Amino acid sequence: MFDNPKIRINELSVGYDDGTQALSDVCLDIPENAITALFGPAGGGKSTLLRTLNRLNDLLDVSISGEVMLDDTNIFDRNVDVISLRRRVGIVFAQPIPLPFSIRKNITYGLELAGERRRAKLDDAVEGSLRSSALWDEVKDRLDDSANALSGGQQQRLCIARVLALAPEVLLLDEPTSGLDPISTAKVESSLQILKQDYTVVIAPSSIQQTARIADLAVFMLQGELVEWGSGEDLFSAPREKQTEEYITGRFG
Amino acid sequence: MIRLSRHHTERIVFAVIGLASVATAVPIIIIVSSIFFSGAEAVSWQFLLEMPRDGMRSGGIWPAIIGTIYLVVGTGLISIPLGVASAIYLSEYAADSYWTRMIRLAIVNLAGIPSVVYGLFGLGLFVLFLDLGSSIVAACLTLSIMTIPVIISTAEEALRAVPQSFRVVSVGMGATRWQTIRRVVLPQALPGILTGVILGLNRAAGETAPILFTGAAFFLPKLPNSIFDQTMALPYHLFVISTQVPEMPITIQYGTATVLLAFVLIMNILAASVRSWQRRKREW
Numbered sequence: 001m002f003d004n005p006k007i008r009i010n011e012l013s014v015g016y017d018d019g020t021q022a023l024s025d026v027c028l029d030i031p032e033n034a035i036t037a038l039f040g041p042a043g044g045g046k047s048t049l050l051r052t053l054n055r056l057n058d059l060l061d062v063s064i065s066g067e068v069m070l071d072d073t074n075i076f077d078r079n080v081d082v083i084s085l086r087r088r089v090g091i092v093f094a095q096p097i098p099l100p101f102s103i104r105k106n107i108t109y110g111l112e113l114a115g116e117r118r119r120a121k122l123d124d125a126v127e128g129s130l131r132s133s134a135l136w137d138e139v140k141d142r143l144d145d146s147a148n149a150l151s152g153g154q155q156q157r158l159c160i161a162r163v164l165a166l167a168p169e170v171l172l173l174d175e176p177t178s179g180l181d182p183i184s185t186a187k188v189e190s191s192l193q194i195l196k197q198d199y200t201v202v203i204a205p206s207s208i209q210q211t212a213r214i215a216d217l218a219v220f221m222l223q224g225e226l227v228e229w230g231s232g233e234d235l236f237s238a239p240r241e242k243q244t245e246e247y248i249t250g251r252f253g
Numbered sequence: 254m255i256r257l258s259r260h261h262t263e264r265i266v267f268a269v270i271g272l273a274s275v276a277t278a279v280p281i282i283i284i285v286s287s288i289f290f291s292g293a294e295a296v297s298w299q300f301l302l303e304m305p306r307d308g309m310r311s312g313g314i315w316p317a318i319i320g321t322i323y324l325v326v327g328t329g330l331i332s333i334p335l336g337v338a339s340a341i342y343l344s345e346y347a348a349d350s351y352w353t354r355m356i357r358l359a360i361v362n363l364a365g366i367p368s369v370v371y372g373l374f375g376l377g378l379f380v381l382f383l384d385l386g387s388s389i390v391a392a393c394l395t396l397s398i399m400t401i402p403v404i405i406s407t408a409e410e411a412l413r414a415v416p417q418s419f420r421v422v423s424v425g426m427g428a429t430r431w432q433t434i435r436r437v438v439l440p441q442a443l444p445g446i447l448t449g450v451i452l453g454l455n456r457a458a459g460e461t462a463p464i465l466f467t468g469a470a471f472f473l474p475k476l477p478n479s480i481f482d483q484t485m486a487l488p489y490h491l492f493v494i495s496t497q498v499p500e501m502p503i504t505i506q507y508g509t510a511t512v513l514l515a516f517v518l519i520m521n522i523l524a525a526s527v528r529s530w531q532r533r534k535r536e537w
């Protein structure tokens with residue numbers, strides 16, 4: 001079913017400097033143009049795995065072994081340009097954190113960093129990415145207002161939009177709908193369905209239900225290990241492992 | 254012992270706190286208003302803009318005003334870039350190591366050193382050893398050493414107050430560390446940094462001891478021509494006309510004190526309004 005992996009993770013282990021082994025020997029192929037959902041109980045290493053995929057963990061003191069192949073390059077290679085890696089692999093966090101700028105500037109920020117100054121290009125990116133994240137209609141008349149004036153749900157869609165503006169290849173989303181009301185959640189989920197046509201999406205959903213709703217490939221993670229993975233339908237209708245079954249039927253975690 | 258209800262205790266505590274704040278404010282108000290009251294009649298455009306005459310017993314205080322401006326500007330040119338750069342290094346780049354702890358310790362201790370010690374240090378290092386003579390440069394360098402710790406510690410505090418999450422987000426969007434500092438962290442910290450800069454320079458404007466041996470002149474018949482000349486300065490001039498000149502008219506002394514106070518007061522008001530502007534502008 002998935003024969004075009006965008007990212008191949010090979011025996012990846014990640015440990016924090018306090019001795020926590022957050023990931024142990026993780027192997028996983030992440031398919032292109034699909035939603036890969038990492039789910040499992042708290043502390044399973046979902047966020048750690050996402051942050052490793054664009055090397056945001058470099059900011060912390062972590063020890064990493066194994067390899068992550070993005071297309072044909074190992075992202076841990078010495079000569080990999082981390083800056084351009086982070087543009088190709090964008091990340092959205094659980095907490096929406098707008099930068100202390102206007103709505104427009106939040107979106108153009110990443111492009112301006114990359115040296116884009118043409119007004120028309122920037123305006124196109126603002127409109128395009130806000131449409132993709134289903135926020136355009138709500139903010140199109142107040143693009144120059146502070147991003148802090150938006151509601152939590154709008155802020156989260158803004159955070160998705162500003163990553164989309166960079167035209168990444170891979171979109172990492174860490175519980176992007178935690179703290180959102182059901183309507184905003186539905187908006188984000190439906191925009192993901194559209195986004196996956198152009199992007200590789202890796203998400204740590206906010207709930208098991210959400211995993212079941214959106215996952216093309218569902219991956220069950222427990223204490224830093226991948227227990228089981230499979231297409232969303234298969235895994236939820238017929239889990240192979242006992243731990244998976246216990247977790248999705250609510251008898252565990 | 255009488256037991257007081259919580260309500261009564263609360264009222265007593267508030268009364269005591271209120272009295273304490275009145276007690277602090279009253280002497281300041283008395284000093285400032287009595288000086289302004291007695292000095293107001295001396296202050297005029299001539300007083301501000303004329304050279305002193307008759308052995309400073311009449312005429313104006315222009316060279317002292319211009320001298321203080323030179324010293325503050327010069328000190329700012331040296332201490333702002335150095336202080337802000339050090340603060341950025343300490344808050345954004347330096348790891349928490351033995352050395353950075355030593356640097357911080359040194360900064361905290363420098364802030365507590367009496368100003369006359371800075372003056373003697375400046376005399377030894379800049380005036381004599383580096384052979385700059387008693388001059389505006391030597392005085393500015395000495396004042397900078399006194400001002401830099403103030404700027405570093407307030408600026409570092411302002412930088413650290415910017416939420417870490419902004420930095421993570423910015424780096425996550427492909428910014429380099431410096432881009433993140435330039436575009437996100439510094440603008441947010443700017444009002445706090447400015448407050449520190451103004452407070453530091455304010456101290457430089459008001460101190461006599463650090464410039465006494467390094468660049469301040471008792472009396473000069475003309476304005477300084479270069480940074481290697483000596484200069485008159487308001488605080489030292491006030492000291493001189495108050496203690497060193499016999500038969501000095503008291504109005505001139507009060508007038509000079511008024512100008513010095515006004516100078517410092519204006520800078521303080523500036524710092525306060527920058528602070529409130531910062532609170533209104535803050536986005537977190």
Ligand SMILES: Nc1ncnc2c1ncn2[C@@H]1O[C@H](COP(=O)(O)OP(=O)(O)OP(=O)(O)O)[C@@H](O)[C@H]1O
Nearest residue numbers: 016018020022041042043044045046047048049060
């Ligand atoms: N910065 C850190 N320093 C030290 N340990 C960490 C750090 N971040 C995470 N950990 C540890 O690594 C393990 C995996 O954490 P991680 O946040 O990746 O889990 P998660 O699956 O995202 O959990 P959740 O569902 O609660 O978000 C946990 O044991 C956690 O305590």
Ligand SMILES: [Mg+2]
Nearest residue numbers: 046047048174
């Ligand atoms: Mg997490």
